Amino acid sequence: xxxxxxxxxxxxxxxxxxxxxxxxxxxxxxxxxxxxxxxxxxxxxxxxxxxxxxxxxxxxxxxxxxxxxxxxxxxxxxxxxxxxxxxxxxxxxxxxxxxxxxxxxxxxxxxxxxxxxxxxxxxxxxxxxxxxxxxxxxxxxxxxxxxxxxxxxxxxxxxxxxxxxxxxxxxxxxxxxxxxxxxxxxxxxxxxxxxxxxxxxxxxxxxxxxxxxxxxxxxxxxxxxxxxxxxxxxxxxxxxxxxxxxxxxxxxxxxxxxxxxxxxxxxxxxxxxxxxxxxxxxxxxxxxxxxxxxxxxxxxxxxxxxxxxxxxxxxxxxxxxxxxxxxxxxxxxxxxxxxxxxxxxxxxxxxxxxxxxxxxxxxxxxxxxxxxxxxxxxxxxxxxxxxxxxxxxxxxxxxxxxxxxxxxxxx
Amino acid sequence: xxxxxxxxxxxxxxxxxxxxxxxxxxxxxxxxxxxxxxxxxxxxxxxxxxxxxxxxxxxxxxxxxxxxxxxxxxxxxxxxxxxxxxxxxxxxxxxxxxxxxxxxxxxxxxxxxxxxxxxxxxxxxxxxxxxxxxxxxxxxxxxxxxxxxxxxxxxxxxxxxxxxxxxxxxxxxxxxxxxxxxxxxxxxxxxxxxxxxxxxxxxxxxxxxxxxxxxxxxxxxxxxxxxxxxxxxxxxxxxxxxxxxxxxxxxxxxxxxxxxxxxxxxxxxxxxxxxxxxxxxxxxxxxxxxxxxxxxxxxxxxxxxxxxxxxxxxxxxxxxxxxxxxxxxxxxxxxxxxxxxxxxxxxxxxxxxxxxxxxxxxxxxxxxxxxxxxxxxxxxxxxxxxxxxxxxxxxxxxxxxxxxxxxxxxx
Numbered sequence: 104x105x106x107x108x109x110x111x112x113x114x115x116x117x118x119x120x121x122x123x124x125x126x127x128x129x130x131x132x133x134x135x136x137x138x139x140x141x142x143x144x145x146x147x148x149x150x151x152x153x154x155x156x157x158x159x160x161x162x163x164x165x166x167x168x169x170x171x172x173x174x175x176x177x178x179x180x181x182x183x184x185x186x187x188x189x190x191x192x193x194x195x196x197x198x199x200x201x202x203x204x205x206x207x208x209x210x211x212x213x214x215x216x217x218x219x220x221x222x223x224x225x226x227x228x229x230x231x232x233x234x235x236x237x238x239x240x241x242x243x244x245x246x247x248x249x250x251x252x253x254x255x256x257x258x259x260x261x262x263x264x265x266x267x268x269x270x271x272x273x274x275x276x277x278x279x280x281x282x283x284x285x286x287x288x289x290x291x292x293x294x295x296x297x298x299x300x301x302x303x304x305x306x307x308x309x310x311x312x313x314x315x316x317x318x319x320x321x322x323x324x325x326x327x328x329x330x331x332x333x334x335x336x337x338x339x340x341x342x343x344x345x346x347x348x349x350x351x352x353x354x355x356x357x358x359x360x361x362x363x364x365x366x367x368x369x370x371x372x373x374x375x376x377x378x379x380x381x382x383x384x385x386x387x388x389x390x391x392x393x394x395x396x397x398x399x400x401x402x403x404x405x406x407x408x409x410x411x412x413x414x415x416x417x418x419x420x421x422x423x424x425x426x427x428x429x430x431x432x433x434x435x436x437x438x439x440x441x442x443x444x445x446x447x448x449x450x451x452x453x454x455x456x457x458x459x460x461x462x463x464x465x466x467x468x469x470x471x472x473x474x475x476x477x478x479x480x481x482x483x484x485x486x487x488x489x490x491x492x493x494x495x496x497x498x499x500x501x502x503x504x505x506x507x508x509x510x511x512x513x514x
Numbered sequence: 515x516x517x518x519x520x521x522x523x524x525x526x527x528x529x530x531x532x533x534x535x536x537x538x539x540x541x542x543x544x545x546x547x548x549x550x551x552x553x554x555x556x557x558x559x560x561x562x563x564x565x566x567x568x569x570x571x572x573x574x575x576x577x578x579x580x581x582x583x584x585x586x587x588x589x590x591x592x593x594x595x596x597x598x599x600x601x602x603x604x605x606x607x608x609x610x611x612x613x614x615x616x617x618x619x620x621x622x623x624x625x626x627x628x629x630x631x632x633x634x635x636x637x638x639x640x641x642x643x644x645x646x647x648x649x650x651x652x653x654x655x656x657x658x659x660x661x662x663x664x665x666x667x668x669x670x671x672x673x674x675x676x677x678x679x680x681x682x683x684x685x686x687x688x689x690x691x692x693x694x695x696x697x698x699x700x701x702x703x704x705x706x707x708x709x710x711x712x713x714x715x716x717x718x719x720x721x722x723x724x725x726x727x728x729x730x731x732x733x734x735x736x737x738x739x740x741x742x743x744x745x746x747x748x749x750x751x752x753x754x755x756x757x758x759x760x761x762x763x764x765x766x767x768x769x770x771x772x773x774x775x776x777x778x779x780x781x782x783x784x785x786x787x788x789x790x791x792x793x794x795x796x797x798x799x800x801x802x803x804x805x806x807x808x809x810x811x812x813x814x815x816x817x818x819x820x821x822x823x824x825x826x827x828x829x830x831x832x833x834x835x836x837x838x839x840x841x842x843x844x845x846x847x848x849x850x851x852x853x854x855x856x857x858x859x860x861x862x863x864x865x866x867x868x869x870x871x872x873x874x875x876x877x878x879x880x881x882x883x884x885x886x887x888x889x890x891x892x893x894x895x896x897x898x899x900x901x902x903x904x905x906x907x908x909x910x911x912x913x914x915x916x917x918x919x920x921x922x923x924x925x
Contacts, residue, residue: 125720339856444743452661
């Protein structure tokens, strides 16, 4: 590495800390693979935590996922960013001993191995707390650490299906095509987000209590999805109503839907408040509907939603999506085309908010555009929150094993 | 209220704290309405924080959303749980003064008014930090606190559309029906989750720094959705590829899809590993495909995914979804029907994991089933994390204004 580190390429032997980031000083060990646990730790790393990703000698298989450049998956440039990578063979006594030494010096562990796996290594919560009572242990699994399905393999699609989300992601009466995924690994993402949130909360509570004891947190994909089911559980329990998919419409507001445009693209329109409804109807030349007493108030419009949707679609079909959006925005009707990645990159908003960060990635051998962290903090530029891209497998073995492990254990 | 509070119905004048919960002792004021900010604070409240929800005298309009029992929306029983409700008319000097007094005694504020709204009240971050330098201020908005679209109204559907999710939530070539919503307010939920995570992180950093200064956090719906776009930004930036919707399939694994069953229901199947693929093909009587050299390895199967999907669907169409699931699970092929709420309630997993909690709700006048918090902590039963259901508007005015405000300000 050169002496002068360029942005995004710090020398692996001396990872940078930024004292302005909120979690600077929090040491988190990741025993994760694929998505959920590594996403949790990536968020923690963006927030400033010192995340040590423990990988088998061959690396997390996620490193091979999806499109590659220069032999490296571009997703991992993001998914592994701001982390230190060390390799350990946990089938050997030496590997387990090094992991134990690492955990003796850590604030927290995030793991998403199969339930029972760390216990079989002799590194279950009881053993870890005997060694380091401060350790916060966040465990992510498909179904949780107990219950009848505990030992079933966890797949993101199953979390979505069983948590109730996929049933809802459909057009009513959609008979020929399956309800689509929302296109990303949403159940892993949600579980990872909850793991990060619960872990930091446990650290906050620990560090203000006189005892300073760690805890064990049990996160699962199914509950993470199920937690978003709004009022549907009491609707069923008290009223016997089973929420059915509504396509792109909302169950209790109208008109709000997604409409076809002349260029084959779609426009989402939220016209469901009295003043917006009037402006929308006027713009599409349907003042008659704005004045129609049947359409007075949200409940009237909900009862006649199909008629309103047809009137709006009749207008959107005459224009390309961008023109239809411009026309409605000019009269302050909230709407948006369904952005693909090209739309995002070309939109002034993403540029102005510094959401697309150029990060030099020595593995990829190119400047890789990274999405900014989703949270921004006063006085910290989004680009300062990406300290380095996903590192090579074991890039920080020397730093961690030669220097960090020489430090005293934390407690 | 009776002297002996029943589970779920504490007397509003003496809200219970649970010292075992990680955020007990963290005081958070919510100036929120509808979904994003109130969801952030509900998660914080589940984690033990003392959340004071400030509402206009008429209450958060969310209290009127969706199905009602006894004149009260059942969703709010969940969305408002574990919170204190106070009412303030922020158009009056007295209302603003009381809010200021509250914020002088708080750790954090979560707000999702329009950008600029708290500044116009004289309660912008600068003014608040002059009074309480410790305050962590989390602001949630549609597009963020700056940028060209800052002043546009925020709607969840727009966050989904512009963040890139809705474009992906579709079947390829879906021409007649719009890409559906995933059925819940996902962009609000994600922004709320990030707000909670960033807020606790800021409190952790503040409380271990000698200065103990608060900060301002800017969260927006678009970035929250955009943060889940995996490797799609570098795929476009480096390779010019624009990710297109894949329906229920995965872009880089096969066979994994959702298949139609004899009873009109759907079964999601993840058959995409070498040993699982073989078991799946054997079970459906297609050993020929398991042995077919074209189907060797994931890349071979991806190249022939359509043929595999047709073979699996030909089998699932002959069975009701539950029977097909049982048959595949018997040979350890991960799969799940698309659960609706009735399926969730009837499944042994949800019962065994204590995910469906009976909570007495005096407003609803019934025992309301609540989903458990998505995270569980060692030694704390899920039911202990729901201390009380969403309270009546202003239920805690007396407790907060007569008792809490008599305490010294925190700093």
